[in-house]
Amino acid sequence: MSTQLQGHDQTIKSTHIMRHEGYIRFGAPCCDKANVKKGPWSPEEDAILKTYIEQHGTGGNWIALPQKIGLKRCGKSCRLRWLNYLRPNIRHGGFSEEEDDIICSLYISIGSRWSIIAAQLPGRTDNDIKNYWNTRLKKKLLGKQRREQAARRASLKQEIMTKREINESFMVPGTVPHQESPYWPDVQAIVMNQNQGSHLMDQESIRDLLAKLGGRFYDDNQGPNLFTKFNNYSLEGSSRQDQVLYTNSVDMLSSSAPMRSMDSTCCSQFPNSNYSGPNMSQDGLESLLVELGGLACSNPQHVEGLESFYGMDMAASGSTGASSAESNSWGNISSLGYPQLVSDYETCLQSMPQDSSFEDSSFFGRPQ
DNA sequence: AAGCATATCAACCGCTAGTCA
DNA sequence: CTGACTAGCGGTTGATATGCT
Known part of the structure; x- marks a missing residue:
C-alpha cells in the first residue's frame, strides 16, 4: 500500500x-x-x-x-x-534482482511481449517494465557484453601477435608470408575451436548464454533454475496465443534436447555460417542480438559484437567489412592471406572502443 | 553557477486482434 | 461473411530530473 x-x-x-x-x-x-x-x-x-x-x-x-x-x-x-x-497494488521503481532476472530471461525467450512479462511480475505494469528495460536493464547487459568482448579481443590479439612474431622469425626478409606458414594452422585451430562449441547448443549452452548476458542466470546447481521456475508462473489474463507462445518458449528453454537450428532472419545475417543455435523466439533473441550487438547487422564491422552470444568468435572472420557470405567460411578467410587478416583485425580493433564506457555502477548509481 | 548531456518515465500514437451485430 | 467498434499492445515522444564539465 x-x-x-x-x-x-x-x-x-x-x-x-x-x-x-x-x-x-x-x-x-x-x-x-x-x-x-x-x-x-x-x-x-x-x-x-x-x-x-x-x-x-x-x-x-x-x-x-x-x-x-x-x-x-x-x-x-x-x-x-x-x-x-x-488501480490497486501498483508498484513503481525498485526492481529487485529476481525481477531483473525474470525480465531478462523472458525477454530473451519471448521478446518484447511486455504484457506477458508484466503478468509474471505482480504489481508491475507493462509500461513500467518496458521503460525499465529500455532505460536500464538493456544497458546493464550491454555493459557486461562489451567488457567480455574487450577481454576476448585482447586475448585473441595477444595470441595472434605472438604467432606473428614466431612466424616472422622464420621468414626470409622481404618475402610474403604464405598461408601455409606455421602461423596458419594454429590460428585456424583457434577459430575453429571456438566455433565448435556453437554447434552444441543444448541446455548447457543456453545457460551459458544467459550467464554471459547477466551472470545471475547461471545458478550452477545453486538455487532454483529460472527456467523451471517459469513453469510455475501463471499466464492468467493472457490470450491463448500468448500462452502457447509462452509455453513453447519455456519448453524450449527448459528442454535438454538438442536445439533445432535457428531460422529466418537471424541466419540470414550469416548465410554461410554453420551455426546451429537454439530455436529461440525470433522476437526475443534476435532483437536482443540486434540491440546488444549495436550496429552489428547494419555494419559488418561490428558483427563481432554478437560473438559471445553465440559462443563463437567472429572477430577474426567477420571484421573486414566484407559481406557475411564472405566472412564465415574458413576457406575464404584463409584465402585472404595472413597480412590482410591481421591488418583487418587490427583495423577492426582500432575501430572498436578499447575500453567499455559502460559500467554497471554507472547505470545504477542514480538514486530513485 | 551555468550550460550541456544524458536518463527517466508518463502519456501519446498507431496498429492489430477480438467481439459483436 | 463482413464491417464497425473497442481493448490492448508495443513503440515512440518529449518534458523534466539529474549528472557532468
Missing part, C-alpha cells in the same frame, strides 16, 4: 507540480478531437476516475467512460491511467 501511495505521490509530483496544468503536448487527439484534454492528469481527474471505477467498474467500455463521469479525456487515456497508476 505504501508503495502504491508512494508511486501515486511520485506521479502527482512529476506530472502536476513540475509540469504546468493543461499543457498540450501532442497533435490531434484520437477520440473526440475537440473536447479531449491531453497531457498530465490532475489529482482531481485521478480522484474522479479512481472513485468511479472502484465503485462501478469500467462498465466494459472505456470509450464511453469519460463522458459518463464527466472527464474530458480520451477513453484510451483513462484506461492507461487506471492500468498504470490508479
Whole structure:
C-alpha cells in the first residue's frame, strides 16, 4: 500500500507540480478531437476516475467512460491511467534482482511481449517494465557484453601477435608470408575451436548464454533454475496465443534436447555460417542480438559484437567489412592471406572502443 | 553557477486482434 | 461473411530530473 501511495505521490509530483496544468503536448487527439484534454492528469481527474471505477467498474467500455463521469479525456487515456497508476497494488521503481532476472530471461525467450512479462511480475505494469528495460536493464547487459568482448579481443590479439612474431622469425626478409606458414594452422585451430562449441547448443549452452548476458542466470546447481521456475508462473489474463507462445518458449528453454537450428532472419545475417543455435523466439533473441550487438547487422564491422552470444568468435572472420557470405567460411578467410587478416583485425580493433564506457555502477548509481 | 548531456518515465500514437451485430 | 467498434499492445515522444564539465 505504501508503495502504491508512494508511486501515486511520485506521479502527482512529476506530472502536476513540475509540469504546468493543461499543457498540450501532442497533435490531434484520437477520440473526440475537440473536447479531449491531453497531457498530465490532475489529482482531481485521478480522484474522479479512481472513485468511479472502484465503485462501478469500467462498465466494459472505456470509450464511453469519460463522458459518463464527466472527464474530458480520451477513453484510451483513462484506461492507461487506471492500468498504470490508479488501480490497486501498483508498484513503481525498485526492481529487485529476481525481477531483473525474470525480465531478462523472458525477454530473451519471448521478446518484447511486455504484457506477458508484466503478468509474471505482480504489481508491475507493462509500461513500467518496458521503460525499465529500455532505460536500464538493456544497458546493464550491454555493459557486461562489451567488457567480455574487450577481454576476448585482447586475448585473441595477444595470441595472434605472438604467432606473428614466431612466424616472422622464420621468414626470409622481404618475402610474403604464405598461408601455409606455421602461423596458419594454429590460428585456424583457434577459430575453429571456438566455433565448435556453437554447434552444441543444448541446455548447457543456453545457460551459458544467459550467464554471459547477466551472470545471475547461471545458478550452477545453486538455487532454483529460472527456467523451471517459469513453469510455475501463471499466464492468467493472457490470450491463448500468448500462452502457447509462452509455453513453447519455456519448453524450449527448459528442454535438454538438442536445439533445432535457428531460422529466418537471424541466419540470414550469416548465410554461410554453420551455426546451429537454439530455436529461440525470433522476437526475443534476435532483437536482443540486434540491440546488444549495436550496429552489428547494419555494419559488418561490428558483427563481432554478437560473438559471445553465440559462443563463437567472429572477430577474426567477420571484421573486414566484407559481406557475411564472405566472412564465415574458413576457406575464404584463409584465402585472404595472413597480412590482410591481421591488418583487418587490427583495423577492426582500432575501430572498436578499447575500453567499455559502460559500467554497471554507472547505470545504477542514480538514486530513485 | 551555468550550460550541456544524458536518463527517466508518463502519456501519446498507431496498429492489430477480438467481439459483436 | 463482413464491417464497425473497442481493448490492448508495443513503440515512440518529449518534458523534466539529474549528472557532468
